[in-house]
Amino acid sequence: MKMYLYSSFLSAENIEILQDSFLPLLKGVLSYTIPLTLISFIIGILIAVVTAVFRISGIKVLSAAARVYVSIIRGTPLLVQLFIVFFGLGNLGIDALKFEPFTGAVIAFSLNTGAYASEIIRASILSIDKGQWEASSSIGMSYLQSLKRVILPQAARVSIPPLSNSFIGLVKETSLASTILVSEMFRKAQEIVATTYTPLLVYVEAAAIYWVICFVLSIIQERIEIRLNRYVKT
Amino acid sequence: MISMKKITKQFGDLVVLKDINLEVEKGKVVVIIGPSGSGKTTLLRCLNILEQPEEGSISIDQQTVDFTKRITKKEVLSFRKQTGMVFQTYNLFPHFTAIENVMEGPVTVQGVNKKAARKKAEELLKKVGLSEKVNVYPHQLSGGQQQRVGIARAMAIDPKVMLFDEPTSALDPELVGEVLLVMKQLAEEGRTMVVVTHEMKFARSVADEVIFMDQGRIIERGKPDEVFSKPKEQRTKEFLNLINQ
Ligand SMILES: Nc1ncnc2c1ncn2[C@@H]1O[C@H](COP(=O)(O)OP(=O)(O)OP(=O)(O)O)[C@@H](O)[C@H]1O
Ligand SMILES: [Mg+2]
Numbered sequence: 001m002k003m004y005l006y007s008s009f010l011s012a013e014n015i016e017i018l019q020d021s022f023l024p025l026l027k028g029v030l031s032y033t034i035p036l037t038l039i040s041f042i043i044g045i046l047i048a049v050v051t052a053v054f055r056i057s058g059i060k061v062l063s064a065a066a067r068v069y070v071s072i073i074r075g076t077p078l079l080v081q082l083f084i085v086f087f088g089l090g091n092l093g094i095d096a097l098k099f100e101p102f103t104g105a106v107i108a109f110s111l112n113t114g115a116y117a118s119e120i121i122r123a124s125i126l127s128i129d130k131g132q133w134e135a136s137s138s139i140g141m142s143y144l145q146s147l148k149r150v151i152l153p154q155a156a157r158v159s160i161p162p163l164s165n166s167f168i169g170l171v172k173e174t175s176l177a178s179t180i181l182v183s184e185m186f187r188k189a190q191e192i193v194a195t196t197y198t199p200l201l202v203y204v205e206a207a208a209i210y211w212v213i214c215f216v217l218s219i220i221q222e223r224i225e226i227r228l229n230r231y232v233k234t
Numbered sequence: 235m236i237s238m239k240k241i242t243k244q245f246g247d248l249v250v251l252k253d254i255n256l257e258v259e260k261g262k263v264v265v266i267i268g269p270s271g272s273g274k275t276t277l278l279r280c281l282n283i284l285e286q287p288e289e290g291s292i293s294i295d296q297q298t299v300d301f302t303k304r305i306t307k308k309e310v311l312s313f314r315k316q317t318g319m320v321f322q323t324y325n326l327f328p329h330f331t332a333i334e335n336v337m338e339g340p341v342t343v344q345g346v347n348k349k350a351a352r353k354k355a356e357e358l359l360k361k362v363g364l365s366e367k368v369n370v371y372p373h374q375l376s377g378g379q380q381q382r383v384g385i386a387r388a389m390a391i392d393p394k395v396m397l398f399d400e401p402t403s404a405l406d407p408e409l410v411g412e413v414l415l416v417m418k419q420l421a422e423e424g425r426t427m428v429v430v431t432h433e434m435k436f437a438r439s440v441a442d443e444v445i446f447m448d449q450g451r452i453i454e455r456g457k458p459d460e461v462f463s464k465p466k467e468q469r470t471k472e473f474l475n476l477i478n479q
Binding site for chain 1: 282284307311315317318319321323325326327329338339342343344371388390391
């Protein structure tokens with residue numbers, strides 16, 4: 001049994017499949033998985049900062065709007081959001097709402113990231129000592145100036161570790177985009193399996209590639225944290 | 235220079251300042267003393283509208299805010315620029331170096347160009363004895379040094395009045411002197427200052443007037459010698475006995 005597994009897994013034939021599938025998978029990573037993650041994350045963070053500021057603004061309409069948005073996104077599955085944006089809106093017959101798969105995925109992932117990250121950013125803003133608001137007010141800064149110059153830079157440092165986790169999570173979640181026909185890595189893997197009939201082999205290969213990406217990202221995360229911590233007593 | 239009229243401030247049901255009237259002339263130094271919770275910090279924070287009183291009015295120089303009326307954010311901001319505040323816990327911006335802390339007000343609030351702001355900040359840091367520490371982050375400074383940066387930061391916006399809230403009470407005893415020295419220097423230059431402190435020696439040598447507060451009211455005021463040596467009110471006597479022990 002053991003011998004069988006071993007020989008069947010690393011047979012010459014399988015090694016050839018691994019080699020042949022690597023380039024298409026890598027192409028999926030470079031042309032879809034990484035761009036999809038990066039673009040969605042950047043847009044998501046912008047949405048998150050605005051949402052977090054709305055939440056703490058003390059202006060009722062804004063904080064209520066932010067609350068509803070976060071609640072809806074956090075209370076529904078990402079896969080469902082993806083389907084609503086792509087299939088649901090696409091079926092309305094309004095051209096502006098018929099998205100390319102990639103665009104649809106960016107919209108859904110950005111909105112999703114925006115909601116989760118806004119909670120992280122909100123908590124980080126609230127964790128900054130209130131003396132910092134007072135000090136910036138005392139030299140005449142307005143609310144937005146204090147936020148931009150004093151509070152957000154410090155909140156950024158606090159939120160880097162949890163946000164990096166969100167980013168790494170997003171890399172893996174982009175595999176869901178395979179369901180709306182984005183040719184990212186996992187969809188490529190599925191296509192390969194359809195012709196080779198070696199699901200274990202190819203899916204493990206895909207898993208290994210995800211793992212390498214996340215491993216590299218976690219090293220980068222550490223570097224950034226060290227850099228951001230330079231002005232803090234250790 | 236400063237005129238507070240009938241200032242009343244409450245937090246919920248708790249009345250923290252009751253009918254406070256205070257006049258400070260240009261170039262004078264007023265020291266406020268009083269037990270914990272008597273409203274000293276709140277009084278200072280009302281002076282730069284970090285807290286908004288419910289009643290009364292405050293004038294600084296030509297500008298007046300009447301708290302019985304609605305006040306716009308713009309009024310608050312423009313009023314606040316007249317005062318510089320020094321905090322008990324320094325509250326320096328930890329992500330900025332010493333000089334960046336001092337430059338922040340001029341650059342961001344007053345729109346001064348960076349070069350001019352840097353030059354001015356260097357002069358201010360020199361004045362507080364920190365020429366060597368210009369490019370150092372707050373966490374690399376001692377408490378006394380941090381507080382001196384805090385004073386330079388507050389001075390950088392050219393305030394008409396300097397407010398100090400127990401500027402030395404978070405410091406190790408051996409660091410208190412260097413901060414008081416800088417404050418004394420400012421007083422000698424003719425700055426108008428309101429200082430909450432329990433440093434009696436400082437109050438005696440620098441203050442033009444000492445104010446004793448208790449339970450949100452001004453109980454007694456006068457020249458430092460009068461208040462410290464011959465207090466008229468029983469509560470002042472008790473308080474002075476307590477802190478002189
Ligand atoms: N933001 C706030 N909300 C509610 N109560 C407050 C607030 N700030 C101050 N107080 C209360 O107001 C009273 C006066 O406080 P304040 O800080 O002005 O006293 P203080 O004289 O500066 O005391 P200390 O010597 O301890 O600094 C206290 O009873 C305090 O608990
Ligand atoms: Mg106080």
